[in-house]
Amino acid sequence: xxxxxxxxxxxxxxxxxxxxxxxxxxxxxxxxxxxxxxxxxxxxxxxxxxxxxxxxxxxxxxxxxxxxxxxxxxxxxxxxxxxxxxxxxxxxxxxxxxxxxxxxxxxxxxxxxxxxxxxxxxxxxxxxxxxxxxxxxxxxxxxxxxxxxxxxxxxxxxxxxxxxxxxxxxxxxxxxxxxxxxxxxxxxxxxxxxxxxxxxxxxxxxxxxxxxxxxxxxxxxxxxxxxxxxxxxxxxxxxxxxxxxxxxxxxxxxxxxxxxxxxxxxxxxxxxxxxxxxxxxxxxxxxxxxxxxxxxxxxxxxxxxxxxxxxxxxxxxxxxxxxxxxxxxx
Numbered sequence: 423x424x425x426x427x428x429x430x431x432x433x434x435x436x437x438x439x440x441x442x443x444x445x446x447x448x449x450x451x452x453x454x455x456x457x458x459x460x461x462x463x464x465x466x467x468x469x470x471x472x473x474x475x476x477x478x479x480x481x482x483x484x485x486x487x488x489x490x491x492x493x494x495x496x497x498x499x500x501x502x503x504x505x506x507x508x509x510x511x512x513x514x515x516x517x518x519x520x521x522x523x524x525x526x527x528x529x530x531x532x533x534x535x536x537x538x539x540x541x542x543x544x545x546x547x548x549x550x551x552x553x554x555x556x557x558x559x560x561x562x563x564x565x566x567x568x569x570x571x572x573x574x575x576x577x578x579x580x581x582x583x584x585x586x587x588x589x590x591x592x593x594x595x596x597x598x599x600x601x602x603x604x605x606x607x608x609x610x611x612x613x614x615x616x617x618x619x620x621x622x623x624x625x626x627x628x629x630x631x632x633x634x635x636x637x638x639x640x641x642x643x644x645x646x647x648x649x650x651x652x653x654x655x656x657x658x659x660x661x662x663x664x665x666x667x668x669x670x671x672x673x674x675x676x677x678x679x680x681x682x683x684x685x686x687x688x689x690x691x692x693x694x695x696x697x698x699x700x701x702x703x704x705x706x707x708x709x710x711x712x713x714x715x716x717x718x719x720x721x722x723x724x725x726x727x728x729x730x731x732x733x734x735x736x737x738x739x740x741x742x743x744x745x746x747x748x749x750x751x752x
Contacts, residue, residue, distance in 0.1 A: 451565030461555030464524030483518040493558025577660030637701030712752035
């Protein structure tokens, strides 16, 4: 007789911590327009508060995303760093910062609000703009969430980043989502457009991909963002990763003793504050390598390394490959 498994003592399968964390997020939003740009072209979004007031009155900021259906473009917030994206890539502005988007050729920047009429719309707007050269198609959307992950004071995410999905089921699903959004934009919108749920599912998949390499994600990083001791120290490191932080300085940010902060980091995140800082720098460097044209030396300086050689050694220890190979693999 075959023994039955003991359902009371059998260990349940381990769940992916990224999935568990993302399930706690409360997101709601929509696809709100698509655009057909032709080279040369460049636009600037309205200020953060104006976008929120237009699309979701009563909120201070929204999560903005752009899906590149075809062509090539860049996005930059006020730091001026251009993050490049191509077909199938998803550009995310998690704090809804005012930003510019442009193509490969130099162009005069125009306010996007001057290019189409304001809402309400009876169908998703289709924005057509440019000088008639090579075309780039983009689907734009927004979401709202009160989760600390999207609090700009904590800086848990870059102000603008590009997610490049490897070929596979998720990338195919994103391509299908683009096709759906394109089709919906040609029809009259129902009272409760299904594109609202599409935006939520899409961002969850993009975040899952982006956060998979975040430091300490396996040991409760998103939980740490809500921790009253850890959150101030994390915010300080995220805000200024170039600074050569000392434990006493981070403890002062959190208003606790050095021992309390160190113990809390090890308990929740499984590493010391200084090790976390190193891993955060490597995480940030990986994003810059994949989405910008910066040299390795410039990226090294951007994450707190004066010597390119020291940065390259640290990057290789963390990612098991040198920066040049990481960039080529992306």
